Amino acid sequence: MEIPLDLARTLAVVIDEGTFDAAARRLRLTPSAVSQRVKSLEQQLGRVLVVRSKPARATDAGAAVVRLARQLALLEQDALAGFGLDAASDRPVSIPLAVNADSLGTWFLPALARVSERYAVVFDLHRDDQDFTAGLLESGTVMGAVTSQATPVAGCLVQPLGVMRYQAVATPGYVARWLPHGPTPEALALAPRVDFDRRDDLQAEYLRELGVDVEHPARHFVPASNDFATAIKLGLGWGLLPTFQSKTELGRRELVHLGGRPIEVPLYWQQWNLGSALLEAIAHEIGAEARRELTPP
Incomplete structure (x- = not known):
């Protein structure tokens, strides 16, 4: 057949x-x-x-x-490139990739921009939590994914990218209103927090370590990385932000640390094992950008 x-x-x-x-x-x-x-x-x-x-x-x-x-x-595009033919003018190849929102909103896109300067390619990006992007690889929906899964999906290659380090922060005004005696478990049980969506577990993990019932505090849901950070910076609630989304405001004292252990999320790049020059170029640029922006694994 x-x-x-x-x-x-x-x-x-x-x-x-x-x-x-x-x-x-x-x-x-x-x-x-x-x-x-x-x-x-x-x-x-x-x-x-x-x-x-x-x-x-x-x-x-x-x-x-x-x-x-x-x-x-993808293999056809590689073959055309090997012949010295430029397919960009009429039929660039479409590469579907999966990426978590925080990576997409911070460090990920410059890597793809460099690839697009050299190859006839367009990107179809699927945004999902890093704990779920590997499922898009398994289903064949995407060819590569930023994921928290270190074990290779069947038929895929994996490489470590680095660690996204998150710290709990809030505005001084928010702290004065909701946490006047500090981020105690009793105060955090009443203080509104900001979650990305109902699958976002970072704030809940922080609360669990402090012995707080994670279902008790009121929550804002802001399902976009930059808007999520903006909501915290406007004082809607407290939340965990990666270092490069909060360091400027922390330096200006527009945000303050709430203390507690930083939460570290290891990230990996997985892609189909096809021996494709284009996929290898994508992996190279994503790895290079991650080494510049993420905490080493």
Whole structure:
């Protein structure tokens, strides 16, 4: 049994774009033609490959086909580059990557900018918590990920990036109002905190070490890295910020440390093991940027 490559690429576009109509526009086909291609591939493989929802979602079998299509597109780009052909003008290769919000909002993008100066590439970034980005690698949704998982995902390479060090901080005004006698467990049980979202466990981990019931304090939810930091700097609540998001304000005494042990989150880069020059370049630049900005592992 063979997988027709044009049909596999069509399925990948449907998943990338989210709907058959959007895929048709990108492929310059009719929606009916796109649907027929996917149906033909499903019939040949004897598997349902896509859940026809909004957005369209690959089944487990479909994810394997999408992964194949993306691997082939990457290897094709490498081959064209080896021939000295520049594919940037009409068809740059799309590289889906997963990254946690704090990395995306601070140190990650300069690495990709350097890669884009040298290669015909566009990036499709998926933002998720570092504890969950490895799952996007396993499903074939992305080719590389910043993750807290040190154990390689099957078929992937892994390299340590460094450590993001977080410290609990708040504004002097917030401390005067909510923690006038210091960040005691009793005061922190009442003081509002800022969480990124309902999966953000950093502030809860800090509270647990102090013996505070993590469900008791009121919470603001601010699901964007820079906005999360801004909320703390405006005095909405206390929270844990990485060093490079707080050092300027700490130096000006616009923020103060609440004390306690810094929380350190080791980060790793995992990517598909394809022997691709482009993926190797991405890994190199991400590793170099991490060495400049993160705490050594």
